[in-house]
Amino acid sequence: MTTKPRYDEIEKFREALDSCTKCGFCMAGCPVYREEKVENSVARGKIMLIRSMLDGDLDVTDGMAEQLNRCTLCMTCAQNCPAGTNVPTVITAARAEKTKRQGVPFPYNVIYRWLLPRRRLFGWAVRIASWVQGIFLPKTEGTIRHLSMFLAALGKGRHIPQIAPKFLRESVPVVNKPKGGKTKLTVGYFTGCMTDFVFPELGTKIINFLTKNGIEVIVPRGQGCCGAPVFLGAGDFKTGRKMADANVKAFKDLDYIITDCATCASAMKDYTKFLADTDERKKQYENFGKKIKDITEFLVDVAKLPASAYQTAKEFKGKTVTWHEPCHLGRYLGVKEQPRKILKALKDIKFVEMPDADRCCGMAGTFSIYFYDLSQKIAAKKAASIKSTGADVVVTDCPGCQIQLIDTLKRLKSRVQVRHIMELLD
Ligand code: SF4
Numbered sequence: 001m002t003t004k005p006r007y008d009e010i011e012k013f014r015e016a017l018d019s020c021t022k023c024g025f026c027m028a029g030c031p032v033y034r035e036e037k038v039e040n041s042v043a044r045g046k047i048m049l050i051r052s053m054l055d056g057d058l059d060v061t062d063g064m065a066e067q068l069n070r071c072t073l074c075m076t077c078a079q080n081c082p083a084g085t086n087v088p089t090v091i092t093a094a095r096a097e098k099t100k101r102q103g104v105p106f107p108y109n110v111i112y113r114w115l116l117p118r119r120r121l122f123g124w125a126v127r128i129a130s131w132v133q134g135i136f137l138p139k140t141e142g143t144i145r146h147l148s149m150f151l152a153a154l155g156k157g158r159h160i161p162q163i164a165p166k167f168l169r170e171s172v173p174v175v176n177k178p179k180g181g182k183t184k185l186t187v188g189y190f191t192g193c194m195t196d197f198v199f200p201e202l203g204t205k206i207i208n209f210l211t212k213n214g215i216e217v218i219v220p221r222g223q224g225c226c227g228a229p230v231f232l233g234a235g236d237f238k239t240g241r242k243m244a245d246a247n248v249k250a251f252k253d254l255d256y257i258i259t260d261c262a263t264c265a266s267a268m269k270d271y272t273k274f275l276a277d278t279d280e281r282k283k284q285y286e287n288f289g290k291k292i293k294d295i296t297e298f299l300v301d302v303a304k305l306p307a308s309a310y311q312t313a314k315e316f317k318g319k320t321v322t323w324h325e326p327c328h329l330g331r332y333l334g335v336k337e338q339p340r341k342i343l344k345a346l347k348d349i350k351f352v353e354m355p356d357a358d359r360c361c362g363m364a365g366t367f368s369i370y371f372y373d374l375s376q377k378i379a380a381k382k383a384a385s386i387k388s389t390g391a392d393v394v395v396t397d398c399p400g401c402q403i404q405l406i407d408t409l410k411r412l413k414s415r416v417q418v419r420h421i422m423e424l425l426d
């Protein structure tokens with residue numbers, strides 16, 4: 001007699017799974033369903049697949065894993081669901097079941113298990129990648145290089161920003177004191193991989209802005225990757241736990257932890273939901289999660305800076321600017337008004353809302369590597385929204401979205417600049 005396989009990670013969210021009434025309201029907003037128009041793409045179809053696993057009718061096959069991966073975890077389905085079914089949570093748990101049984105495929109297993117949790121080693125790997133990038137890849141425009149040759153299989157000609165010659169952690173001290181006057185607040189800065197390795201000038205700008213406004217900024221060297229690609233993307237909870245523990249330890253003495261990346265912020269808040277396997281870890285992760293603030297949320301709700309603190313950097317004066325709201329910022333963290341308050345406070349720009357500002361851009365980490373063509377179709381809709389505003393600049397609050405929008409707009413030969421919202425500030 002064969003025994004039914006156990007799916008403990010999914011069982012934790014059984015209530016969410018069972019709450020689906022099959023009404024189909026999730027179809028309208030799902031970015032993947034909009035492109036593919038098949039039931040397996042949408043939340044309802046994914047729930048049916050996962051239920052079949054639990055009922056023992058299906059095991060986790062490669063085809064099934066692919067369907068689970070065909071999801072940007074954008075949360076639009078959960079937002080539109082009358083039953084309150086949180087499908088991205090169940091999908092993440094199902095990815096973990098697959099990884100428990102089959103492991104993470106090469107080369108991602110090497111990257112996730114060996115490189116990402118070891119910041120120094122990862123830094124070296126990134127540096128070597130940047131040398132390769134510099135030697136082999138033709139320069140396109142500004143800091144953008146065009147992926148080609150042997151990397152074409154990975155990126156299909158994707159435009160990616162150049163890896164910085166000097167990482168953020170090599171450019172700034174651990175302790176950054178306010179410039180004159182007394183310290184009003186102290187924050188820990190979770191820099192994330194993108195800001196550290198690709199956009200260090202953004203990190204420097206954030207530190208300068210905060211210290212200018214009386215806020216001391218600590219950049220702990222023990223911090224690593226937030227773990228999003230590892231535990232949310234690949235379902236590798238075991239490695240994710242190690243990364244979470246390292247970050248909790250690095251920031252243990254700080255009351256606030258700020259990030260400039262909405263994905264990092266929401267992933268770190270999700271440590272409790274997915275990775276807390278003991279009471280001790282649960283307590284630590286909950287405490288850690290409460291301290292995390294997106295940078296715009298921190299400036300508006302905690303530091304409560306007056307509108308006059310926000311001055312436009314010279315480069316952007318007179319420009320028309322629009323705002324792309326990352327899924328992880330608006331739907332996961334509920335941070336919607338704060339960035340808009342900052343944009344409205346900037347007197348020297350014209351801020352124009354784009355239609356569907358909160359629609360997913362299709363990045364979603366490894367989703368855009370596995371399913372690049374699909375990701376680009378989703379991004380093309382976002383590009384059309386951006387273009388309809390006539391903006392010179394689109395700003396966002398997630399370096400991952402930035403990379404996706406840079407690639408898409410370059411591909412469509414658009415001259416719209418893509419920047420982080422904090423780059424607008426003087
Ligand atoms: S909207 Fe919610 S309840 Fe309706 S089918 Fe989709 S997931 Fe199920």
Ligand code: SF4
Nearest residue numbers: 030071072074075077
């Ligand atoms: S999270 Fe987004 S992509 Fe995934 S099923 Fe829900 S709406 Fe579709």
